[in-house]
Amino acid sequence: MSRLRFGVFLAPFHPAGQNPTLALQRDLKLMEHLDYVGFDEAWIGEHHSAGSEIIASPEIFIAAAAERTRNIKFGTGVTSISYHNPLWVADRMVMLDHLTRGRSMLGVGPGSLPTDSAMIGLNPTDTRELLDTNLDIIMRLLAGETVSEQTPTHELVEARLQLRPYTEPCFDIAVAAVASPTGPRLAGRHGTGLLSIGATLTQEGFDALAHHWSVVEERAAHHGQAAPDRTGWRLVGLMHVAETREQAYKDVEHGIEQWFTYFQKVAAFPQMAVDGSNIREMIDFINEAGIGAIGTPEDARAQVQRLADQSGGFGAMLLLAHEWANPEATKRSYELIAQDVMPHFQGHGTTHHESTVRAKQHAAGTRSGHAEQQLAAVDRMTRKYAQEVEGEKAVD
Numbered sequence: 001m002s003r004l005r006f007g008v009f010l011a012p013f014h015p016a017g018q019n020p021t022l023a024l025q026r027d028l029k030l031m032e033h034l035d036y037v038g039f040d041e042a043w044i045g046e047h048h049s050a051g052s053e054i055i056a057s058p059e060i061f062i063a064a065a066a067e068r069t070r071n072i073k074f075g076t077g078v079t080s081i082s083y084h085n086p087l088w089v090a091d092r093m094v095m096l097d098h099l100t101r102g103r104s105m106l107g108v109g110p111g112s113l114p115t116d117s118a119m120i121g122l123n124p125t126d127t128r129e130l131l132d133t134n135l136d137i138i139m140r141l142l143a144g145e146t147v148s149e150q151t152p153t154h155e156l157v158e159a160r161l162q163l164r165p166y167t168e169p170c171f172d173i174a175v176a177a178v179a180s181p182t183g184p185r186l187a188g189r190h191g192t193g194l195l196s197i198g199a200t201l202t203q204e205g206f207d208a209l210a211h212h213w214s215v216v217e218e219r220a221a222h223h224g225q226a227a228p229d230r231t232g233w234r235l236v237g238l239m240h241v242a243e244t245r246e247q248a249y250k251d252v253e254h255g256i257e258q259w260f261t262y263f264q265k266v267a268a269f270p271q272m273a274v275d276g277s278n279i280r281e282m283i284d285f286i287n288e289a290g291i292g293a294i295g296t297p298e299d300a301r302a303q304v305q306r307l308a309d310q311s312g313g314f315g316a317m318l319l320l321a322h323e324w325a326n327p328e329a330t331k332r333s334y335e336l337i338a339q340d341v342m343p344h345f346q347g348h349g350t351t352h353h354e355s356t357v358r359a360k361q362h363a364a365g366t367r368s369g370h371a372e373q374q375l376a377a378v379d380r381m382t383r384k385y386a387q388e389v390e391g392e393k394a395v396d
Contacts, residue, residue: 007041043077188219238292
């Protein structure tokens with residue numbers, strides 16, 4: 001597996017009823033922290049209902065976050081393109097690509113919350129059919145085409161983009177997938193990346209990983225696209241780590257129950273069903289069902305390796321952002337992942353890490369001899385100084 005990128009997928013999940021202004025500022029601070037410790041990517045969600053996932057426009061959030069960071073790239077995770085005029089989706093992303101000087105990416109999907117689409121008169125079947133239609137239009141516009149087309153929700157008349165993307169030839173694009181082959185089919189057809197949101201949160205999503213990539217390859221070949229590159233495949237999973245498992249378990253007592261309640265009783269999203277009626281059952285469900293890792297960096301490394309083995313290889317591990325722990329413990333978890341997990345999948349584990357270990361071992365093995373030389377040098381210079389003083393006295 002080539003250098004594995006690491007990132008986050010920020011829905012976000014905030015408890016309903018808390019100060020939304022502070023919650024959004026906390027999200028922006030998290031982006032700064034991730035940039036500081038070396039994460040590669042952050043994908044930002046779009047939602048409009050249910051009270052927890054409170055970012056309505058990932059593009060606006062990304063513009064704010066990009067001004068606070070230096071290196072991390074930002075993707076819309078995802079833009080629910082079934083809700084929007086496809087011309088404006090493409091146009092906004094091109095503008096964002098310029099504003100961030102190439103640090104923007106477009107993730108697309110049908111929209112996950114039925115309570116969102118219901119407010120604009122669409123049902124889940126409508127949104128999935130519109131995904132196919134609107135993605136085709138977006139890809140044509142980004143390729144420089146002029147498009148005239150009537151969709152079930154919009155009419156485009158000689159529509160074209162007035163700007164070309166900052167990124168040549170275009171910024172990264174990824175299609176969301178949970179369990180069905182819809183996302184992989186579209187990714188293969190259009191030659192985009194794949195964003196496997198349900199990679200670990202359901203057994204079906206985990207089991208489907210290898211199959212999903214085969215669908216991408218088959219559809220790409222069918223539509224005459226270049227052979228898909230696994231570096232464009234991103235898997236989303238759950239983690240919280242601390243120095244010990246006991247500390248990690250204690251950390252997540254802060255907020256894991258609220259997160260489970262949201263998926264069990266609020267969000268009408270059965271593809272992301274979770275189980276557990278008390279905190280320990282919830283922790284055990286994450287760990288024992290294999291959908292994530294609450295524990296130590298070693299547990300996190302094992303989970304990433306498990307996904308690599310199941311999938312056959314992928315390009316980026318995205319951690320589903322949550323507030324299971326308080327802000328400081330959450331930041332510490334990401335720092336430990338950057339320090340003790342990422343290097344093992346980015347070449348550092350077999351080069352930088354081993355080279356520092358070898359340097360330590362060499363220094364330990366030769367310490368005795370070097371220590372004796374140091375003492376001998378100090379003794380020699382002490383005696384030399386004494387001789388100089390004696391010589392000066394004799395002259396006087």
